[in-house]
Amino acid sequence: MKKVIATAVLGLAVAVSGAFAADGEAIFKSKGCASCHQANVDTVGPSLKKIAQAYKGKEADMIKFLKGEAPAIVDPAKFGIMKAQLNNIKGLSEEELKALAEFVLKH
Template identity: 50%
Template sequence: MKKVTFLAMSLAVIMGTSCSSSNEEKTEPTTTDEVAPVEEKTEVAEAISGKELYTAKGCVACHQLEIKTVGPSIKDIAAAYEGNKDGLIAFLKEEAEAIVDPAQAAVMKPQLAVTKALPTEELNAIVDYILESK
Protein backbone atom coordinates (compact mmCIF):
# COMPACT_ATOMS: atom_id res chain seq x y z
CA MET A 1 0.00 0.00 0.00
CA LYS A 2 2.91 2.33 0.76
CA LYS A 3 4.31 1.78 -2.74
CA VAL A 4 0.97 2.64 -4.34
CA THR A 5 0.66 5.78 -2.22
CA PHE A 6 4.25 6.75 -3.04
CA LEU A 7 3.70 6.25 -6.77
CA ALA A 8 0.44 8.20 -6.69
CA MET A 9 2.07 11.08 -4.81
CA SER A 10 5.06 11.06 -7.19
CA LEU A 11 2.81 11.22 -10.23
CA ALA A 12 0.74 14.01 -8.66
CA VAL A 13 3.87 16.07 -8.01
CA ILE A 14 5.16 15.48 -11.55
CA MET A 15 1.83 16.40 -13.10
CA GLY A 16 1.48 19.47 -10.86
CA THR A 17 4.89 20.84 -11.72
CA SER A 18 4.62 20.13 -15.43
CA CYS A 19 1.19 21.74 -15.73
CA SER A 20 1.92 24.88 -13.74
CA SER A 21 2.05 28.20 -15.53
CA SER A 22 4.18 31.22 -14.92
CA ASN A 23 2.59 34.58 -14.14
CA GLU A 24 5.79 36.53 -14.69
CA GLU A 25 5.59 39.45 -17.06
CA LYS A 26 7.44 39.10 -20.32
CA THR A 27 9.95 41.83 -21.00
CA GLU A 28 11.61 42.80 -24.20
CA PRO A 29 15.29 41.89 -24.25
CA THR A 30 17.69 44.79 -24.33
CA THR A 31 20.22 44.84 -27.09
CA THR A 32 23.90 45.31 -26.56
CA ASP A 33 26.85 45.43 -28.87
CA GLU A 34 28.45 42.44 -27.16
CA VAL A 35 27.61 38.89 -28.23
CA ALA A 36 27.43 36.28 -25.50
CA PRO A 37 29.72 33.28 -26.06
CA VAL A 38 28.02 30.09 -27.15
CA GLU A 39 28.40 27.32 -24.61
CA GLU A 40 29.42 23.92 -25.89
CA LYS A 41 27.25 20.95 -25.05
CA THR A 42 28.83 18.96 -22.23
CA GLU A 43 28.24 15.50 -20.82
CA VAL A 44 26.66 17.12 -17.77
CA ALA A 45 24.15 19.00 -19.94
CA GLU A 46 23.30 15.78 -21.77
CA ALA A 47 22.80 13.94 -18.46
CA ILE A 48 20.46 16.67 -17.20
CA SER A 49 18.53 16.50 -20.45
CA GLY A 50 18.33 12.72 -20.12
CA LYS A 51 17.08 13.03 -16.55
CA GLU A 52 14.40 15.52 -17.61
CA LEU A 53 13.30 13.22 -20.44
CA TYR A 54 13.35 10.23 -18.08
CA THR A 55 10.91 12.07 -15.83
CA ALA A 56 8.81 13.58 -18.62
CA LYS A 57 8.33 10.25 -20.41
CA GLY A 58 7.09 8.62 -17.20
CA CYS A 59 9.98 6.22 -16.60
CA VAL A 60 10.26 7.51 -13.03
CA ALA A 61 6.81 6.09 -12.23
CA CYS A 62 8.24 2.56 -12.20
CA HIS A 63 12.02 3.00 -11.87
CA GLN A 64 13.49 4.84 -8.88
CA LEU A 65 17.19 5.64 -8.51
CA GLU A 66 18.10 3.20 -5.74
CA ILE A 67 15.03 1.13 -4.88
CA LYS A 68 13.06 -1.46 -6.81
CA THR A 69 9.42 -0.44 -7.11
CA VAL A 70 7.36 -1.70 -10.05
CA GLY A 71 10.54 -2.21 -12.06
CA PRO A 72 14.23 -2.50 -11.20
CA SER A 73 16.09 0.53 -9.86
CA ILE A 74 18.09 2.75 -12.19
CA LYS A 75 21.28 1.65 -10.43
CA ASP A 76 20.43 -2.04 -11.02
CA ILE A 77 19.77 -1.33 -14.70
CA ALA A 78 23.02 0.65 -15.01
CA ALA A 79 25.00 -2.15 -13.37
CA ALA A 80 23.48 -4.84 -15.60
CA TYR A 81 24.12 -2.84 -18.79
CA GLU A 82 27.51 -1.39 -17.80
CA GLY A 83 29.57 -1.11 -20.97
CA ASN A 84 26.59 -2.27 -23.04
CA LYS A 85 24.76 0.89 -24.12
CA ASP A 86 23.72 -0.77 -27.38
CA GLY A 87 22.16 -3.65 -25.44
CA LEU A 88 20.00 -1.29 -23.37
CA ILE A 89 18.95 0.63 -26.47
CA ALA A 90 18.10 -2.67 -28.20
CA PHE A 91 15.93 -3.70 -25.23
CA LEU A 92 14.12 -0.34 -25.20
CA LYS A 93 13.47 -0.72 -28.94
CA GLU A 94 12.11 -4.22 -28.25
CA GLU A 95 14.95 -5.77 -30.23
CA ALA A 96 16.49 -7.70 -27.31
CA GLU A 97 15.37 -9.61 -24.23
CA ALA A 98 15.46 -8.16 -20.72
CA ILE A 99 18.58 -9.01 -18.71
CA VAL A 100 17.92 -7.15 -15.45
CA ASP A 101 14.72 -8.83 -14.28
CA PRO A 102 13.37 -11.08 -17.04
CA ALA A 103 10.45 -12.18 -14.85
CA GLN A 104 9.16 -8.57 -14.87
CA ALA A 105 9.59 -8.09 -18.65
CA ALA A 106 5.84 -8.48 -19.23
CA VAL A 107 5.19 -5.43 -17.04
CA MET A 108 7.55 -3.33 -19.16
CA LYS A 109 6.23 -4.58 -22.51
CA PRO A 110 3.43 -1.96 -22.92
CA GLN A 111 5.91 0.86 -22.21
CA LEU A 112 8.24 -0.39 -24.93
CA ALA A 113 5.82 1.08 -27.49
CA VAL A 114 6.66 4.49 -26.01
CA THR A 115 10.42 3.95 -25.94
CA LYS A 116 10.45 2.49 -29.47
CA ALA A 117 8.76 5.66 -30.78
CA LEU A 118 11.27 8.04 -29.16
CA PRO A 119 13.59 9.97 -31.46
CA THR A 120 17.13 8.57 -31.41
CA GLU A 121 18.52 11.65 -29.61
CA GLU A 122 15.97 11.37 -26.79
CA LEU A 123 16.45 7.63 -26.38
CA ASN A 124 20.24 8.10 -26.27
CA ALA A 125 19.89 10.88 -23.68
CA ILE A 126 17.71 8.68 -21.45
CA VAL A 127 20.07 5.71 -21.80
CA ASP A 128 23.09 7.93 -21.03
CA TYR A 129 21.33 9.20 -17.90
CA ILE A 130 20.58 5.64 -16.76
CA LEU A 131 24.11 4.38 -17.39
CA GLU A 132 25.70 7.39 -15.67
CA SER A 133 23.57 6.82 -12.56
CA LYS A 134 25.46 3.76 -11.36
Protein backbone atom coordinates (compact mmCIF):
# COMPACT_ATOMS: atom_id res chain seq x y z
CA MET A 1 0.00 0.00 0.00
CA LYS A 2 2.81 2.39 0.93
CA LYS A 3 4.43 1.76 -2.39
CA VAL A 4 1.22 2.54 -4.24
CA ILE A 5 0.87 5.86 -2.45
CA ALA A 6 4.50 6.78 -3.10
CA THR A 7 4.06 6.04 -6.79
CA ALA A 8 0.85 8.05 -6.91
CA VAL A 9 2.52 11.03 -5.21
CA LEU A 10 5.44 10.90 -7.59
CA GLY A 11 3.10 10.75 -10.55
CA LEU A 12 1.20 13.75 -9.28
CA ALA A 13 4.39 15.74 -8.73
CA VAL A 14 5.46 15.11 -12.32
CA ALA A 15 2.02 16.04 -13.63
CA VAL A 16 1.92 19.24 -11.57
CA SER A 17 5.38 20.46 -12.53
CA GLY A 18 4.49 19.80 -16.15
CA ALA A 19 1.26 21.75 -15.90
CA PHE A 20 2.97 24.74 -14.32
CA ALA A 21 5.95 24.93 -16.63
CA ALA A 22 5.38 28.48 -17.85
CA ASP A 23 5.02 29.03 -21.58
CA GLY A 24 6.80 32.27 -22.46
CA GLU A 25 5.25 32.59 -25.89
CA ALA A 26 1.73 32.12 -24.53
CA ILE A 27 2.37 34.77 -21.86
CA PHE A 28 3.82 37.13 -24.47
CA LYS A 29 0.68 36.82 -26.58
CA SER A 30 -1.86 36.85 -23.78
CA LYS A 31 -0.32 39.98 -22.23
CA GLY A 32 -0.56 41.91 -25.50
CA CYS A 33 3.21 42.24 -26.00
CA ALA A 34 2.86 41.04 -29.59
CA SER A 35 0.86 44.11 -30.57
CA CYS A 36 4.01 46.27 -30.31
CA HIS A 37 6.82 43.73 -30.72
CA GLN A 38 7.30 41.76 -33.94
CA ALA A 39 9.99 39.15 -34.38
CA ASN A 40 12.19 40.87 -36.94
CA VAL A 41 10.91 44.37 -37.67
CA ASP A 42 10.62 47.43 -35.46
CA THR A 43 7.03 48.62 -35.13
CA VAL A 44 5.81 50.59 -32.14
CA GLY A 45 8.42 48.77 -30.11
CA PRO A 46 11.81 47.38 -31.12
CA SER A 47 11.86 43.94 -32.75
CA LEU A 48 12.40 40.92 -30.54
CA LYS A 49 15.59 40.28 -32.44
CA LYS A 50 16.95 43.70 -31.50
CA ILE A 51 15.96 43.21 -27.86
CA ALA A 52 17.51 39.74 -27.83
CA GLN A 53 20.78 41.16 -29.17
CA ALA A 54 20.89 43.87 -26.52
CA TYR A 55 20.20 41.34 -23.77
CA LYS A 56 22.38 38.52 -25.02
CA GLY A 57 23.72 36.68 -21.98
CA LYS A 58 21.83 39.07 -19.71
CA GLU A 59 18.59 37.24 -19.00
CA ALA A 60 18.69 38.31 -15.35
CA ASP A 61 18.86 41.96 -16.42
CA MET A 62 15.82 41.55 -18.64
CA ILE A 63 13.87 40.02 -15.78
CA LYS A 64 14.85 43.03 -13.66
CA PHE A 65 13.71 45.37 -16.42
CA LEU A 66 10.37 43.55 -16.63
CA LYS A 67 9.96 43.99 -12.89
CA GLY A 68 10.64 47.71 -13.23
CA GLU A 69 13.92 47.38 -11.34
CA ALA A 70 16.37 48.14 -14.15
CA PRO A 71 16.54 50.91 -16.77
CA ALA A 72 15.78 50.47 -20.49
CA ILE A 73 18.86 49.81 -22.61
CA VAL A 74 17.34 49.27 -26.07
CA ASP A 75 15.49 52.52 -26.76
CA PRO A 76 15.40 54.57 -23.55
CA ALA A 77 13.82 57.57 -25.32
CA LYS A 78 10.66 55.51 -25.86
CA PHE A 79 10.60 53.89 -22.45
CA GLY A 80 7.48 55.91 -21.57
CA ILE A 81 5.47 53.68 -23.94
CA MET A 82 6.94 50.47 -22.55
CA LYS A 83 6.71 51.56 -18.92
CA ALA A 84 2.91 51.41 -18.96
CA GLN A 85 3.12 47.79 -20.14
CA LEU A 86 5.04 46.71 -17.08
CA ASN A 87 1.82 47.05 -15.07
CA ASN A 88 0.32 44.24 -17.16
CA ILE A 89 2.90 41.76 -15.95
CA LYS A 90 3.13 42.82 -12.31
CA GLY A 91 1.34 39.70 -11.13
CA LEU A 92 3.61 37.22 -12.90
CA SER A 93 5.65 34.75 -10.89
CA GLU A 94 9.43 34.55 -11.06
CA GLU A 95 9.08 31.44 -13.21
CA GLU A 96 6.69 33.13 -15.63
CA LEU A 97 8.98 36.16 -15.99
CA LYS A 98 11.89 33.82 -16.68
CA ALA A 99 9.88 32.02 -19.38
CA LEU A 100 8.92 35.36 -20.89
CA ALA A 101 12.54 36.55 -20.98
CA GLU A 102 13.66 33.22 -22.45
CA PHE A 103 11.07 33.53 -25.21
CA VAL A 104 12.30 37.02 -26.14
CA LEU A 105 15.95 35.91 -26.01
CA LYS A 106 15.27 33.05 -28.43
CA HIS A 107 14.98 35.59 -31.29
